[in-house]
Amino acid sequence: MNKPFIYIANWKLNVSYAQAQEFLTIQDNLVHTNKQIIVCPTFPLLPIMQQQLAEQIQLGAQNCSNFTKGSYTGEVDAQTLNAVGCAYCIVGHSERRTLFGETDEMITQKVALLIKNNITPIVCVGEQHKSTTVQTQEYLAQQLNKLNLDSYKQNSLIIAYEPSWAIGGGKLPDITDITTIIEWLQNYCADNQLIHTKIVYGGSVDEGNIVALKQIASLDGVIIGSASADFQKLINIVSL
Numbered sequence: 001m002n003k004p005f006i007y008i009a010n011w012k013l014n015v016s017y018a019q020a021q022e023f024l025t026i027q028d029n030l031v032h033t034n035k036q037i038i039v040c041p042t043f044p045l046l047p048i049m050q051q052q053l054a055e056q057i058q059l060g061a062q063n064c065s066n067f068t069k070g071s072y073t074g075e076v077d078a079q080t081l082n083a084v085g086c087a088y089c090i091v092g093h094s095e096r097r098t099l100f101g102e103t104d105e106m107i108t109q110k111v112a113l114l115i116k117n118n119i120t121p122i123v124c125v126g127e128q129h130k131s132t133t134v135q136t137q138e139y140l141a142q143q144l145n146k147l148n149l150d151s152y153k154q155n156s157l158i159i160a161y162e163p164s165w166a167i168g169g170g171k172l173p174d175i176t177d178i179t180t181i182i183e184w185l186q187n188y189c190a191d192n193q194l195i196h197t198k199i200v201y202g203g204s205v206d207e208g209n210i211v212a213l214k215q216i217a218s219l220d221g222v223i224i225g226s227a228s229a230d231f232q233k234l235i236n237i238v239s240l
């Protein structure tokens, strides 16, 4: 059997408590053979989701602290995320980098803490502005080289390629450009012996482009933002 295609629903701050309850009533529509679904709600929703999620759907957080304990008001640590059932956690999302000042150093610390707590990091990288392929590759190499991923050759990782300019606006890059970058990322992982690393794409994924994206042979999955908060759209995306 082929490896399952991965669908990560990044709900951001778009799904309320009441909507998450509604999700639990329709979640069975997302369960398909050979498709892996990971849902990433806000922190307070994690325990209730963990209790009621279908066995085939996995839970992820959208962020974690780069600290383990201490006077860090508002932070949530990786150990607690593990305790409430998170198997995955997004780190370094471009919204966290640009709106909340998350640095490469913080992302490096978060990745280390997640791995230590048996949570697979979903590490987001991507260029800020539309660039040439070579510029994008240079930018991604710089971002990735700072994250010390070399230390995790034995661990599962997901790298999410999310060009910031393609997020939230319906501006999907050309499929050929995405293909080139995904192949480059697969080569980067091979060169660094990151043999358990998967590569997903994020940025304006919807019902209109999922079929084309799935045709990229080297792509392991997608991370879906706004469309994942519309559950009928999410069901359609996963079923296509």
Ligand code: 13P
Pocket: 010, 093, 162, 166, 167, 168, 169, 170, 202, 203, 204, 205, 223, 224, 225, 226, 227
């Ligand atoms: P959109 O799907 O809304 O463009 O967001 C993508 C994203 O940020 C996923 O992490």
